[in-house]
Amino acid sequence: MERKTVDAKGLACPLPVVKAKEAVNSFRGEGILTVLVDNEIAVQNLQKFAAQKGLHAAGEKKADKEYEVTIQVPQAFLSDSAAPVIQEPEEASCSPDARKKGMLVVLSANVMGYGDEKLGKSLMKAFVFALAKQDVLPETVLCYNSGAYLTCEGSDSLEDFRELEAEGVQILTCGTCLDFYGIKDTLAVGTVTNMYDIVEKMEQAVTIVRP
Numbered sequence: 001m002e003r004k005t006v007d008a009k010g011l012a013c014p015l016p017v018v019k020a021k022e023a024v025n026s027f028r029g030e031g032i033l034t035v036l037v038d039n040e041i042a043v044q045n046l047q048k049f050a051a052q053k054g055l056h057a058a059g060e061k062k063a064d065k066e067y068e069v070t071i072q073v074p075q076a077f078l079s080d081s082a083a084p085v086i087q088e089p090e091e092a093s094c095s096p097d098a099r100k101k102g103m104l105v106v107l108s109a110n111v112m113g114y115g116d117e118k119l120g121k122s123l124m125k126a127f128v129f130a131l132a133k134q135d136v137l138p139e140t141v142l143c144y145n146s147g148a149y150l151t152c153e154g155s156d157s158l159e160d161f162r163e164l165e166a167e168g169v170q171i172l173t174c175g176t177c178l179d180f181y182g183i184k185d186t187l188a189v190g191t192v193t194n195m196y197d198i199v200e201k202m203e204q205a206v207t208i209v210r211p
Contacts, residue, residue, distance in 0.1 A: 004018050125156045175192040175193065
């Protein structure tokens with residue numbers, strides 16, 4: 001039986017879950033994954049992740065700010081997940097964008113939610129990071145108003161946007177917004193769009209995601 005440990009202490013959401021997901025997918029046989037975290041929210045997120053995957057998870061508090069989440073990975077889970085992984089390259093070569101069709105992510109600000117600006121920027125950074133790690137990616141990410149800052153030099157999310165773009169996701173930033181904020185020359189990922197295209201993308205979208 002394989003045993004693996006992931007030390008996710010000190011990592012902000014959603015990194016503990018992302019690292020746990022990567023570790024689970026790396027198992028080649030039945031095993032147990034132990035994830036070390038430092039807060040109860042991370043424990044709950046890991047247990048929710050396991051439940052979504054049909055895996056059993058148990059959390060235990062070891063000491064102050066020391067928690068341990070144990071996730072059991074049965075052979076049946078590996079067998080069930082093996083087929084789609086093997087078949088994916090052939091399916092992708094026939095229809096590379098089929099799983100992304102119609103999903104539009106709209107980022108209208110460089111913060112997520114209302115309240116403290118520092119918290120809002122931290123949440124937006126975490127959102128874009130988590131978006132890039134999803135199994136199902138959007139077809140397009142649209143940035144406008146202060147959301148234009150997210151695709152320009154100095155953005156903490158550039159690498160995540162580049163990862164999305166490399167996977168075929170279209171990254172579009174409002175040209176009027178770039179001009180208004182004086183940052184058009186600093187656009188670092190994706191392409192410039194206009195209001196006509198923005199309206200068209202929204203009208204054609206099957207699903208619109210707004211953080």
